[in-house]
Amino acid sequence: MNEPMSRRGTGEELEKTELDLGFIPLTDCAPLVIAREKGFFGQQGLEVRLVKETSWANIRDKVAMGILDGAHMLAPMPLAATLGLGPLAKPMVTAFSLGLNGNAVTVSESLSTRLRERSGGKLPRGLAAAQALRELIQADRSEGRPPLVLAVVFPFSMHHYQLRYWLAAGGIDPDRDLQFVTVPPAQMVGRLRRGAIDGYCVGEPWNSVAVREGVGRVLATGYCIWNNGPEKVFGVTEEWAEQHPRTHQAVLRALLEACRWLDAPENRPEAVAMISRGIYVNAPPEVVRMSLNGTFQLARDEFPRSLPDFNVFHRYAANFPWRSHALWILTQMLRWGQLVEPLALRGIAERVYRPDLFRGAAAIGGMAAPTADWKWEGARAGDWQVASTGVRLRMGSDLLIDGALFSPADPIGSLVAAADPALEAWRAANPPWTTTDQAAIAGEPPAVAAGES
Numbered sequence: 001m002n003e004p005m006s007r008r009g010t011g012e013e014l015e016k017t018e019l020d021l022g023f024i025p026l027t028d029c030a031p032l033v034i035a036r037e038k039g040f041f042g043q044q045g046l047e048v049r050l051v052k053e054t055s056w057a058n059i060r061d062k063v064a065m066g067i068l069d070g071a072h073m074l075a076p077m078p079l080a081a082t083l084g085l086g087p088l089a090k091p092m093v094t095a096f097s098l099g100l101n102g103n104a105v106t107v108s109e110s111l112s113t114r115l116r117e118r119s120g121g122k123l124p125r126g127l128a129a130a131q132a133l134r135e136l137i138q139a140d141r142s143e144g145r146p147p148l149v150l151a152v153v154f155p156f157s158m159h160h161y162q163l164r165y166w167l168a169a170g171g172i173d174p175d176r177d178l179q180f181v182t183v184p185p186a187q188m189v190g191r192l193r194r195g196a197i198d199g200y201c202v203g204e205p206w207n208s209v210a211v212r213e214g215v216g217r218v219l220a221t222g223y224c225i226w227n228n229g230p231e232k233v234f235g236v237t238e239e240w241a242e243q244h245p246r247t248h249q250a251v252l253r254a255l256l257e258a259c260r261w262l263d264a265p266e267n268r269p270e271a272v273a274m275i276s277r278g279i280y281v282n283a284p285p286e287v288v289r290m291s292l293n294g295t296f297q298l299a300r301d302e303f304p305r306s307l308p309d310f311n312v313f314h315r316y317a318a319n320f321p322w323r324s325h326a327l328w329i330l331t332q333m334l335r336w337g338q339l340v341e342p343l344a345l346r347g348i349a350e351r352v353y354r355p356d357l358f359r360g361a362a363a364i365g366g367m368a369a370p371t372a373d374w375k376w377e378g379a380r381a382g383d384w385q386v387a388s389t390g391v392r393l394r395m396g397s398d399l400l401i402d403g404a405l406f407s408p409a410d411p412i413g414s415l416v417a418a419a420d421p422a423l424e425a426w427r428a429a430n431p432p433w434t435t436t437d438q439a440a441i442a443g444e445p446p447a448v449a450a451g452e453s
Contacts, residue, residue, distance in 0.1 A: 012246050013246070014045055014046070014244075014246050014247045014250055015243065015244040015245070015246055015247050016069070016244050016247045017045055017046055017047055017247070018046075018047045018048075018049075019046060019047070019048050019049070019069040019070070019247070019251070020048075020049050020051050020067070020068050020069055021048055021049070021050055021051065021068065021069060021070050021071055021072075021251075022050075022051045022052075022053050022058075022059050022062060022063065022068040022070075022071035022072065023050055023051070023052060023053065023059075023071065023072040023280075024052075024053055024054075024055075024056065024059065024072060024184075024185060025052060025185070025186055025280060025281045025282055025283075026072075026102075026185055026203045026204065026205075026206075026232075026281065027102065027203060027204040027205055027275065027281065027288060027291060027292065027311060028072075028098055028099055028102045028203055028204070028231060028232050028311065029072045029098075029232075029275065029280065029281070030258075030262055030271055030274075030275050030313065031098050031099070031234075031255050031258045031259050031262060031313060032048075032050055032072055032098075032234075032255070032258075033050065033274055033275050033280050034258040034261060034262055034271060034274065034275075035048070035254045035255055035257070035258035036048050036050055037274050038257075038258065038261060040254040040255075040257040040258050040261075041251075041254045043254065043257075044250035044251070044253055044254045045250060046247070046250055046251065046254065050280075051068060052279070052280070053071075054184055054186070055154075055184045056073075056074055056077065056153060056154040056157065056184075057154070059071045059072070059073060059077070060073075060077055060081060060086065060088065061087075061088055063090075063092070063235065063236065063237060064081060064088045064090035064092075064237065065088075066237075066240070069236065069240060069244075070234060070235060070236040070240070070251065071234070071235060072098065072232055072234065073092075073094070073232060073233050073234065073235035074153075074154055074156065074157040074158060074159075074232060074233075075094075075097070075157075075158050075230040075231060075232060075233050075325065075329060076156040076157060076158065076161070076329045076333070077092070077154070077156055077157075077233075077235060078092035078093060078094045078233065078235045078352050078353075079156070079326060079329060079330060079333075079348065079349075079352050080155075080156035080333075080338075082238070082348065082351065082352050083339070083343075083348065085156060085333070085338060085339075086155075086156070090237055091237065091238035091239070091351070091352075092235050092236065092237050092238060092352065093235070093236060093237075093238050093241050093351075093352055093353075093354050093357075094233040094234060094235045094236075094321055094352065094353060094354065095234075095241075095248070095252055095321055095353075095354040095355070095356075095357035095358045095361070096233060096234040096252050096255055096256075096319055096321060096358060096361075097230055097231075097232070097233050097318060097319050097320060097321050097322075097325075098231070098232040098233060098234055098255070098259070098313070098319070099231060099232065099259065099311060099312055099313045099314075099318050099319075100228045100229060100230065100231060100309075100311075100312040100316065100318045100396075101221070101222050101223045101228060101229065101231060101309060101310055101311060101312055102203050102204060102222060102231045102232075102291070102310065102311050103158065103159055103162060103201055103202065103203050103204075103221070103222030103231065104201070104202070104204075104207040104218045104220065104221045104222060104296075105129075105162075105163060105166060105199065105200070105201045105218065105219045105220045105221075105225075106188075106192070106199060106200055106201075106202070106206075106207045106210050106211070106216040106217065106218050106219070107198060107199035107216060107217060107219055108192050108195070108197075108198050108199060108215065108216055109214070109215060109216065109217065110195075110198075111148070111198045111199060112216075112217040112219075112299075114136060115129065115132050115133065115136060115219075118132060118135060118136055118139075119132050123217065123219075123299075124219075125218075125219055125220060125224075125298070126219075126220050126224045126401070127166075127169055127170060127220075127401055127402075129170070129219040129220060130166050130167055130169055130170020130171075130172065130219075130220070131170040131171060132170075133167070133170060133172065133219075134170050134171045134172045134177075137172060137177045137178070141177075147177060147178050147179045148178055148179070148198040148199070149178070149179045149180075149181060149196070149197045149198050150163065150178055150179070150180055150181075150197065150198060150199050150200060150201070151180070151181050151182070151183040151188060151191060151197045151199070151200035151201075151202075152180060152181075152182060152183075152200065152201055153182065153183065153184065153185050153188075153201075153202055153203075154182060155182060155338070156333070156338070158222070158229065158230060158231050158329075159201040159202060159203070160180075160201070160336075161329065161332040161336070162201060162222055162225045162226065162229070163201035164332070164336055165225055165226070165332070165400070165401070165402075166220055166225045166401060168402075168416070169401050169402040174336075175336075175337075181197065183197065183200065185202050185203060185206050186206065188200045188202050188206045188210070189206055189209050189210045189213065189215065189216070192210055192215055192216050193213070193215045199216075199219075201222075203231070203232075204288070204290075204291040204310075204311070205281060205283045205287045205288050205290070205291065207291075208287045208288075208290040208291060208296075208297065209283065209287055211290075211297055211298065211299055211300055212284075212286075212287055212290075212300065213300075214300045217298060217299040218296075218298040218299065220401075221296065221307065221310060223307065223309055223310060224401060225400070225401045226398070226399075226400050226401070227309075227396065227397040227398050227399045227400075228309065228312060228316055228318075228395075228396045228397060228398055229325075229398075230322070230325040230329075233321065234251070234252075234255060236248065238351075241354075241357070248357065249357070249360055249361050249364070252357065252358065252360075252361035253361045253364060253365055255319070256319060256361060256362065256365060256367060257365070259313040259314040259318065259319050260314045260367075262313040262314065263312070263313045263314035263315055263318075265294070268289075268292050268293060269289075271292065272285050272288050272289045272292055272293075273285060275288060276288040290304070291307075291310050291311055292311060294306065294307065294308045294310075295307060296310050309396060312396070315394070315396070316393075316394065316395050316396040317369070317370055317386065317388075317393050317395060319358070320355060320358055320369060320370050321353040321354060321355050321358055322353070322355070322370075322373070322374065322375060323349045323350060323353045323355065323373045323374050323408070324373075324374040324375050324376070324377055324406070324408040324441075325353070325377075326348075326349035326352060326353040327345055327346065327349045327374075327406075327408050327411050328377055328406050328411075330345045330348060330349060330411070331345070331406075331411050331412070331414065331415055334415070334426065335415055335416070342425040342426045342428070342429040343429060344429050344430060345411055345429075345430050346408075346411075346430065350373075353373075355369070355370070355373045359389065362389070363389065366390075367390070368388040368389050368390030368391055368393055369388055369389050369390075370386050370387070370388050370389075370393060370442060371387050371388055371389060371442075372386070372387065372440055372441060372442035373440065374408040374440060374441045374442065375398075375408075375441060375442040375443055376398075376405065376406070376407060376408070376441060376442075376443055377398055377400070377405070377406035377408075378398060378399055378400040378403070378404050378405045378406050379398065379405055379443065380395070380396075380397055380398050380399070380443070381397050381399055382396075382397055383395065383396060383397070384443065386442045386443065387442065404416075408433075408441060409432055409433035409437065409438045409441065410432040410433070411430055412426050412427045412430050413427075413432065
């Protein structure tokens with residue numbers, strides 16, 4: 001068994017030892033909870049107070065204003081804040097991914113019944129569900145029905161981009177065909193129960209709560225939409241990271257220990273008991289357990305399915321802040337109209353996502369880290385390996401639901417609407433990489449990778 005990482009041996013004092021770190025009551029806040037409850041923060045000389053917030057806007061604003069030192073954040077949030085998308089423009093960075101996957105798309109019982117009736121009595125799932133939803137939307141429009149209302153947790157979130165990606169893959173135009181609203185995660189089930197919304201994309205345990213109460217059914221998991229896609233990160237302001245480099249490294253080391261502990265199956269029961277408490281997620285342990293025990297229940301009258309990668313906290317280099325993840329997120333911001341003026345996206349990704357800082361923390365603990373900052377996304381259907389600072393690291397599938405390949409070497413060319421003349425200025429600002437630059441991408445080029453998978 002690996003020994004815990006310690007601040008002893010670093011030879012340097014921390015700039016700050018008492019920290020306030022924010023979180024939203026979701027299953028994937030677990031790394032922060034475990035780091036505190038199991039003493040991993042303490043081993044690094046840190047006294048951490050975890051502060052529960054009710055909305056992602058609170059998280060963003062309080063970190064930006066310095067009320068919180070850092071926080072459990074949506075993966076797109078540091079990018080959006082740095083770009084000034086929203087009321088507060090504040091450069092932020094992340095050097096740590098808190099895990100992969102963890103979301104699902106849940107719809108009301110009434111909507112699921114309508115989909116089942118249009119699908120021969122069997123509720124479709126995954127891509128088939130999006131395609132069935134397209135047909136239902138078309139029928140509703142012809143009958144003069146109002147558009148369905150779907151909720152997301154925040155405009156700049158993986159939930160938002162995954163939901164839109166899934167809908168578009170099924171032939172739905174999200175902006176024309178649907179109405180979107182923003183709802184804090186813990187309020188999703190209540191809104192669904194009251195009929196205020198028809199469905200949502202959210203993290204656990206709020207899909208399982210709807211299933212358990214019989215008010216919703218899951219149509220697609222985040223893993224189904226993007227196998228092992230990014231979800232949450234640990235974020236701080238750029239200024240805070242520059243002023244507290246040793247403290248930042250200490251936090252990263254503690255989170256690495258916590259995520260390694262979390263991914264051990266024998267530790268999941270203890271993790272469930274900790275994070276389900278009222279001061280954290282405040283949900284019944286049997287509900288929190290549903291996504292953490294390697295299975296997931298899509299409906300109350302269905303048996304749980306085996307989904308061992310529904311929440312991945314450490315394996316597959318899950319904690320590494322891949323800049324290709326950042327670049328994919330930025331292209332989705334462009335695709336859905338959140339970015340208007342052409343920008344050099346690579347520079348933004350490199351400024352905000354900081355794998356160099358991650359490698360520093362991993363090295364002290366003797367943990368391997370990928371040597372590349374980028375990888376092809378959507379290229380692998382099964383396990384593969386990536387070169388690292390130690391042994392080669394095992395990686396998981398990274399397929400996208402529509403079978404698309406995302407190339408960090410040509411982000412604009414990877415967009416569905418790449419041929420759109422309106423993107424000409426974006427192509428000029430983001431030209432394809434040279435062959436030399438492409439050599440920095442992990443794994444084989446896509447043509448080779450596709451043949452191997």
